[in-house]
Amino acid sequence: SDPTLVARARAAKEALGERVFVLGHHYQRDEVIAFADVTGDSFKLAREAAARPEAPYVVFCGVHFMAESADILTSDGQQVVLPDLAAGCSMADMATDLQVRECWEALEAAGAAATTVPVAYMNSSAAIKAFTGRHGGTICTSSNARQSLEWAFGQGERVLFLPDQHLGRNTAVLQLGLGLDDCVVWDPHKPHGGLAPEQLRAAKVVLWRGHCSVHGRFSAQNVADVRERVPGVTVLVHPECRHEVVTAADLVGSTEFIIKALDEAPSGSAFAVGTELNLVSRLAQAHPDKQVVFLDRTVCYCSTMNRIDLPHLVWALESLVEGRVPNRIVVDEDTAHWARVALERMLALPG
Ligand code: 13P
Numbered sequence: 001s002d003p004t005l006v007a008r009a010r011a012a013k014e015a016l017g018e019r020v021f022v023l024g025h026h027y028q029r030d031e032v033i034a035f036a037d038v039t040g041d042s043f044k045l046a047r048e049a050a051a052r053p054e055a056p057y058v059v060f061c062g063v064h065f066m067a068e069s070a071d072i073l074t075s076d077g078q079q080v081v082l083p084d085l086a087a088g089c090s091m092a093d094m095a096t097d098l099q100v101r102e103c104w105e106a107l108e109a110a111g112a113a114a115t116t117v118p119v120a121y122m123n124s125s126a127a128i129k130a131f132t133g134r135h136g137g138t139i140c141t142s143s144n145a146r147q148s149l150e151w152a153f154g155q156g157e158r159v160l161f162l163p164d165q166h167l168g169r170n171t172a173v174l175q176l177g178l179g180l181d182d183c184v185v186w187d188p189h190k191p192h193g194g195l196a197p198e199q200l201r202a203a204k205v206v207l208w209r210g211h212c213s214v215h216g217r218f219s220a221q222n223v224a225d226v227r228e229r230v231p232g233v234t235v236l237v238h239p240e241c242r243h244e245v246v247t248a249a250d251l252v253g254s255t256e257f258i259i260k261a262l263d264e265a266p267s268g269s270a271f272a273v274g275t276e277l278n279l280v281s282r283l284a285q286a287h288p289d290k291q292v293v294f295l296d297r298t299v300c301y302c303s304t305m306n307r308i309d310l311p312h313l314v315w316a317l318e319s320l321v322e323g324r325v326p327n328r329i330v331v332d333e334d335t336a337h338w339a340r341v342a343l344e345r346m347l348a349l350p351g
């Protein structure tokens, strides 16, 4: 990266000292990760954001829904900054507040809402998290989806899981032992979600038709190909991958899990990793004694995670030095209250 920008980022961080806390998601570029005070998966970053009340400025190098969650979980005096407001998440955009309310009304009309518990993936807007909190539900991340679903089944008979159908299906089937036919898919673009009231009543899990545009591209064929190309390879994928990919893989887990699995693997072992490219490239560099290959060489970066680059970070930090708070992420009070209810239910789950 540009040495002038590196020097400017360093100088701005030094000038801010303890007043700024920089969080970096594992999918961020190397040039941004270099300035993160802490890196993590979505769950770890949510906890870390809540644990730094002394820093007035929290610069979130990740995507919009993560910065919203940080605003919800930080204390009143703290301000959360997203270095580029265009860093959204296509999956989070697949469930709007209006669409989710329509789905809930259909559950009500089917006489199924009272026994349904919503579980929203972290990758959702604050409005969806608030909806979940208002309706007795919880949030989950890829590292605690099992615990969240188990908790939800202790509260009701059926789960509305949104917006990632793959994480929902993979967790329900592979970790809770439910059948594929216990799950139905609600399509927000079809009248009544494309489901009859009796299908809603019979389902154990109502999955939202949403997916990650990066992980959705991995295929079972990629897994078969890499096994042929790299003998003895361990295939390690993120649970946002499609069900047939996850069942064909050897290990499945969040970004933090993937990093740990590579750290703990013996020297000389071979891994094919099915997740975002910035992380996979960093893992390959960090483990020269291991073979780390990308599960599908044609799958690319998460384009919105990549919006945060060094120029945006420098701009954000220098603005703070000058006393301006750029790109502040603020969730309105009522939404924040109910979203916090749901997030705190998640944070209270057994680890
Ligand atoms: P985790 O970091 O929780 O594994 O999530 C991956 C992701 O897609 C974040 O957008």
Ligand code: SF4
Residues within 6 Å of the ligand: 027, 063, 088, 089, 090, 091, 092, 123, 212, 213, 214, 215, 276, 302, 303, 304, 305
């Ligand atoms: Fe969203 Fe997928 Fe990018 Fe994560 S990797 S931010 S789920 S689009």
